[in-house]
Amino acid sequence: MMAYAPAPLSGPEVDRLAGLTSGVISAGAYAEWLKAIEAGWSADKLGTARDKAFAARPRGDRCVYCQDNEGRELDHLRPKSLHPELGWCWANLVPACGTCGGPAYKGARDAVLDPTHPQGWRDISRPHAPAGAARRAPPAGQTAWWNPRRADPMRAMKLDIVDDSFLFLITAAPGSADHARISWTVEKLGLNRRATLVRQRRAAHQAYARWLVDVIDAQMAADRARLDRLRVDLADHNQPVVWAEMKRQRADLPAIDAQLRAAPQVVGW
Ligand SMILES: [Zn+2]
Known part of the structure; x- marks a missing residue:
């Protein structure tokens, strides 16, 4: 929810x-x-x-x-x-x-x-x-x-x-x-007892983490067109609550925090 x-x-x-x-x-x-x-x-x-x-x-x-x-x-x-x-x-x-x-x-x-x-x-x-x-x-x-x-x-x-x-x-x-x-x-x-939802939230977390790696790669390559595509792709990701929670809990998630520090602009996307 x-x-x-x-x-x-x-x-x-x-x-x-x-x-x-x-x-x-x-x-x-x-x-x-x-x-x-x-x-x-x-x-x-x-x-x-x-x-x-x-x-x-x-x-x-x-x-x-x-x-x-x-x-x-x-x-x-x-x-x-x-x-x-x-x-x-x-x-x-x-x-x-x-x-x-x-x-x-x-x-x-x-x-x-x-x-x-x-x-x-x-x-x-x-x-x-x-x-x-x-x-x-x-x-x-x-x-x-x-x-x-x-x-x-x-x-x-x-x-x-x-x-x-x-x-x-x-x-x-x-x-x-x-x-x-x-x-x-x-x-x-049934948000915790529907196994499909729990699996989807875990898979979404992995997808957001991979997406962050792609953003950092595109940033290092100064590939503006790819960055624009990745920004649009964010809206199509499943389970937006997972992304919101990754940002909110970043202090407890060192790997995600490091990625968000490397690409700080994505926090506002
Ligand atoms: Zn529903």
């Missing part, structure tokens, strides 16, 4: 989303809101806001959550099947892939922060509600999902490059709200 910061909405775009939201909550009670959002939600109805949401995806138009696949869908951070009133909420939309948003991982899960529970959150998902059962609003509370629009998730975790596990290690203080949020989010998105 990476920080995600789409451009702010214009006045007409804000009005459009507000109008869509009032179309849901004017439908009656909670059960009617659900029917209205299930029948009426489509990313296309967001108009130009949809384009703004997708334009801010991580490099390579990736999923904000895994950075593995293309982020082709707009995921509701708090699922609209639990929170229909947030179906058109701009701050609740995150570009994601079908795998992350699907039932194996994020799906329709949600939890609220609850310090009385050992993990700091209480699961309020209801994936197995029987058909026809009365659908009631979930318990109130702050969501346990880390919203990458509100804060950079790397504030609460770091990628383990030093010990080569390529797992995300939680750095937030135990017992804090940040700890509860990042734990729930990493676990439910």
Whole structure:
């Protein structure tokens, strides 16, 4: 998961989303809101806001959550099947892939922060509600999902490059709200248990290190055209979070630090 910061909405775009939201909550009670959002939600109805949401995806138009696949869908951070009133909420939309948003991982899960529970959150998902059962609003509370629009998730975790596990290690203080949020989010998105993602992060680290060697070679040869190509190539590298973490953790990574000192301009690329 990476920080995600789409451009702010214009006045007409804000009005459009507000109008869509009032179309849901004017439908009656909670059960009617659900029917209205299930029948009426489509990313296309967001108009130009949809384009703004997708334009801010991580490099390579990736999923904000895994950075593995293309982020082709707009995921509701708090699922609209639990929170229909947030179906058109701009701050609740995150570009994601079908795998992350699907039932194996994020799906329709949600939890609220609850310090009385050992993990700091209480699961309020209801994936197995029987058909026809009365659908009631979930318990109130702050969501346990880390919203990458509100804060950079790397504030609460770091990628383990030093010990080569390529797992995300939680750095937030135990017992804090940040700890509860990042734990729930990493676990439910499967960021550490999807072996493909872990392998990709390790492979991406190797690719970035090779790329740095190429940059230094081109620099020593004063090959301006090759340097320009390498700069463009950076945007096509997989797993941009790995590159961000290599730069952030350079003090603990002597080989990378030496390369970054030899080619300091790449830090700003
Ligand atoms: Zn994904």
